[in-house]
Amino acid sequence: MATTHKLIIGNCMSMEEIPDATVHLMITSPPYFNAPFDYKGLFKNYGQFLGVLNRVAREVFRVLKKGRIAVLNIDDMLVNGEKFPIVADTTKIFIDAGFQYRDRIIWKKPDGYLRISRRSGVLLQNPYPMYFYPDNLLESILIFQKEKFDYRSIPKDIREASKIDTKEFSDKKWYMTLWAMNNVMPGSRLEKDIAAFPEELPYRVIKLFSYKGETVLDPFVGSGTTMKVARDLGRNSIGIEIKKSLIPIVKKKLGFEGQSDLYNQNDTFEVTIREGVKLGCIS
Numbered sequence: 001m002a003t004t005h006k007l008i009i010g011n012c013m014s015m016e017e018i019p020d021a022t023v024h025l026m027i028t029s030p031p032y033f034n035a036p037f038d039y040k041g042l043f044k045n046y047g048q049f050l051g052v053l054n055r056v057a058r059e060v061f062r063v064l065k066k067g068r069i070a071v072l073n074i075d076d077m078l079v080n081g082e083k084f085p086i087v088a089d090t091t092k093i094f095i096d097a098g099f100q101y102r103d104r105i106i107w108k109k110p111d112g113y114l115r116i117s118r119r120s121g122v123l124l125q126n127p128y129p130m131y132f133y134p135d136n137l138l139e140s141i142l143i144f145q146k147e148k149f150d151y152r153s154i155p156k157d158i159r160e161a162s163k164i165d166t167k168e169f170s171d172k173k174w175y176m177t178l179w180a181m182n183n184v185m186p187g188s189r190l191e192k193d194i195a196a197f198p199e200e201l202p203y204r205v206i207k208l209f210s211y212k213g214e215t216v217l218d219p220f221v222g223s224g225t226t227m228k229v230a231r232d233l234g235r236n237s238i239g240i241e242i243k244k245s246l247i248p249i250v251k252k253k254l255g256f257e258g259q260s261d262l263y264n265q266n267d268t269f270e271v272t273i274r275e276g277v278k279l280g281c282i283s
């Protein structure tokens with residue numbers, strides 16, 4: 001079955017191109033609030049950051065079909081010694097937008113992972129009480145649901161084609177609220193300067209919460225990891241990204257640049273740049 005992949009260049013606070021109740025799953029990783037390397041100065045203050053999430057939550061609720069799932073990879077952020085309660089605030093924002101809070105999974109990175117700084121080094125330099133800031137190896141994966149899902153709405157053949165491999169589910173311990181997954185190495189080829197998540201994350205979420213041929217949305221799509229995995233798994237995708245410079249990265253990551261032999265030849269990739277400019281359809 002051929003799939004379609006649409007990249008929208010614009011601000012995801014509006015999802016005007018996407019009609020109501022047409023998306024089957026949302027998965028995203030919003031920009032970190034004032035992470036030192038990636039997004040310093042992107043938001044004037046914490047209130048503005050929450051304002052963006054609030055608008056996005058309402059748009060996601062509008063475009064998702066009834067019963068469907070929204071997943072956010074997000075975590076609390078330490079800025080100048082103060083921790084911002086992003087997980088709690090995001091949970092409240094999504095509940096206020098109409099979602100039910102369904103679950104929280106903790107993503108544990110390998111012990112050697114130290115992405116931003118070795119905060120525990122403060123104590124090693126000052127081995128006295130009150131200097132303790134632990135190194136963070138964890139992120140949250142928040143799962144929300146828009147109303148009740150009608151299991152009978154899925155045709156039998158699609159249900160069978162989307163069956164989850166229970167051996168993979170058990171062997172890789174998807175059944176727990178703790179998911180041990182490797183992070184993307186900083187400086188990786190296609191993810192340079194983008195805080196990309198590993199393919200394993202959307203892979204698990206797409207398999208667990210969508211059926212073949214359905215549409216997966218990532219409103220902060222970055223390098224296009226969600227769209228790439230959606231294509232791999234026979235799902236359609238829509239990505240929104242504010243940085244126009246990422247178009248070639250996404251196109252390459254999705255395999256629309258000379259890698260067509262690996263994929264269905266009839267899959268399509270379309271880029272829309274807001275303000276009515278359309279770059280056309282690339283098969």
Ligand SMILES: C[S@@+](CC[C@H](N)C(=O)[O-])C[C@H]1O[C@@H](n2cnc3c(N)ncnc32)[C@H](O)[C@@H]1O
Pocket residue numbers: 010011012013028029030031032052191194195196197198219220221222223224225226240241242243
């Ligand atoms: C954490 S990254 C996402 C990385 C992505 N999961 C991946 O694997 O490549 C967040 C992305 O959101 C984009 N972004 C930030 N604010 C945005 C907005 N208001 N609308 C759309 N994209 C935005 C940033 O440019 C960045 O590429």
